[in-house]
């Protein structure tokens with residue numbers, strides 16, 4: 001019975017979270033590049049079904065199917081040799097009819113599956129391209145780069161509630177076709193249409209921490225780098241391009257450039273498992289790697305309307321007797337002391353700094369949503385509250401804790417005594433609870449960066 005109750009709670013939590021995201025993403029544009037190799041995967045029809053669900057929710061979806069392996073197959077069948085140099089295919093003009101055939105074949109497969117799921121789609125020729133030309137002495141012939149997109153037409157297609165599909169072919173002003181990189185095409189589309197999100201749905205894992213040189217302070221979850229700020233992505237590219245040239249680095253480079261150019265988030269996800277795209281969007285603690293530009297993880301002051309959500313977050317920790325019980329009235333009375341950590345309109349962590357006349361601050365009510373544990377959010381809250389204490393010119397902060405002492409010690413707190421507590425706190429110090437007193441000296445500290 002207990003088990004059922006907690007499962008129900010978890011499910012309700014997920015549903016609430018999903019509703020929040022649905023409202024937030026309605027009418028926003030998601031560009032989804034799908035690796036062509038996934039078409040043969042058993043979960044591919046489910047991936048398309050999930051994409052149709054997004055479309056039906058009011059998200060404006062643009063699809064860019066990758067056709068690299070299909071092109072390989074067709075060229076091999078017709079015995080046409082097109083070498084690939086540094087990841088770019090050299091496309092002689094005589095190969096172009098076959099490359100077009102393969103690219104449209106893949107797009108048609110997507111179209112068919114979309115139709116099976118009741119979504120209307122259209123394949124278009126909305127990309128103006130030009131030749132890559134000669135680079136380092138190599139003539140890439142009919143391999144091209146995106147010159148510009150017919151944005152007005154694409155926007156009309158989206159507002160007609162159709163899903164536009166972009167095969168990886170572009171045409172010059174005179175109608176000459178070029179073979180494009182679908183990763184680059186997806187990147188270009190995402191910035192031109194001002195997409196909120198760009199997805200690279202691939203047939204590989206995201207970034208495995210052990211395989212790469214990582215910039216400092218990168219949180220990992222089960223050995224995977226689940227998120228990088230745009231700055232960290234830039235450092236990651238510098239650290240790894242030489243040792244790991246390849247598609248993952250290419251995608252991270254496009255992700256970096258997309259974020260610099262206004263796309264909020266880029267998700268590199270493994271499309272070989274079921275439901276990955278929904279997990280990534282609706283939990284935002286997905287299983288791929290997210291590169292983000294906006295301050296998606298936001299600290300802000302708690303407001304009265306956050307109180308019910310904060311109490312819900314605290315509830316399991318209070319039940320475990322890790323946190324002293326608090327009521328809505330308690331929180332309302334000290335509303336200005338609380339900071340919340342919001343992701344996509346939902347509160348996922350909280351903490352408080354209570355200020356005492358002795359210029360001492362108490363850090364309290366630190367809770368991080370279990371779904372987001374281990375990503376460094378707890379530490380960030382503490383640093384944020386310490387920064388707040390610095391601004392308030394407090395001398396020292398302290399925390400009373402029964403079960404989390406090691407964590408605070410790890411962050412840099414040291415053991416304190418009852419005598420170091422503010423007078424009113426000394427009086428109410430609950431010896432029965434036997435909390436440990438930990439302190440963090442502030443005087444002499446300079447800036448946020450020094451923590």
Ligand SMILES: CC(C)(COP(=O)(O)OP(=O)(O)OC[C@H]1O[C@@H](n2cnc3c(N)ncnc32)[C@H](O)[C@@H]1OP(=O)(O)O)[C@@H](O)C(=O)NCCC(=O)NCCS
Nearest residue numbers: 317365366367368373374375376377378379403404406407
């Ligand atoms: C403690 C808590 C705030 C940490 O949040 P978080 O965002 O997961 O923390 P971080 O990502 O910054 O740090 C994670 C690290 O702390 C460790 N950690 C988590 N809880 C710990 C605890 N009670 N004691 C010691 N270490 C702990 C994790 O194992 C992890 O270690 P790793 O980096 O070596 O893998 C969170 O687990 C929580 O909400 N706990 C329940 C409430 C609580 O204890 N509040 C503090 C009392 S005021």
